Amino acid sequence: MIEARGFATTVVGLVRLHLEKSLVPRSLFVPFQLGRPLGEPGDVGFQRRVLTQALALLERRDGPVIIEDFSDDPPGWVDTPGWRSRMDLEALALPPSRDATAWSAALAAEMERVRPHYEAAVDGRGRTSVGISQQPPESWPDYAAGFLAGELPPPPGGLPTAAIALRFLADDLKAYYGEAVQAQGPVPASRQLDRWFWSETVAGALLQELRRVGMASDNNALKTVAGRFFVPAPYVRA
Secondary structure: OOHHHOOOOOEEEOOHHHHHHHOOOEEEEOOOOOOOOOOOOOOHHHHHHHHHHHHHHHHOOOOOOEEEEOOOOOOOOOOOOOOOOOOOOOOOOOOOOOOHHHHHHHHHHHHHHHHHHHHHHHHHHOOOOOOOOOOOHHHHHHHHHHHHOOOOOOOOOOOOOHHHHHHHHHHHHHHHHHHHHOOOOOOOOHHHHHHHHHHHOHHHHHHHHHHHHHHOOOOHHHHHHHHHHOOOHHHOOO
């Protein structure tokens, strides 16, 4: 409809099958990590190349359907040599399974170590993506751990259900750690960041535990969000 009114359009897509099925007039397929259609955060030069190639498709008239592949290799899959987190989290032990009180205490202790790095990241960037859970970070440990005890804590603010509240809290938790770990030193590749979070943090282990509990729940909404949104498929533990 937009094209019929004389406006050329172009799309940047992360899943080639979606572009092939939707048959938009012009699209640029980028084989990047989901959520990063322009590449890695902060890489302005690379992001400009993606946008330039996508916008150049507006000049093409050889359709009706054009699908072009981005010309560079995917970013974020080459490890930054020698990268390690500067946060001292290794000494923190994981609590017993489903011990809600112990998990809450462990996450609170870890977040206290992460907090200065997160605050430095916010000061340096002037913004944060944390906040969709509508809860302050200091309330996250108790709220999340409540689900391990079989509770469905009331959702905060205008969120409709406890399941949605926990899903957004999981997103906030991942963002909080992700921003913090990139506050200083060389920037890790996205693959390094994921490996670190899911293998070296209490937060990552808690989300694994919440996934298992949610998947076994009689609450269909909690079961759905736990299975789909808490842990990326490559990092799901048996």
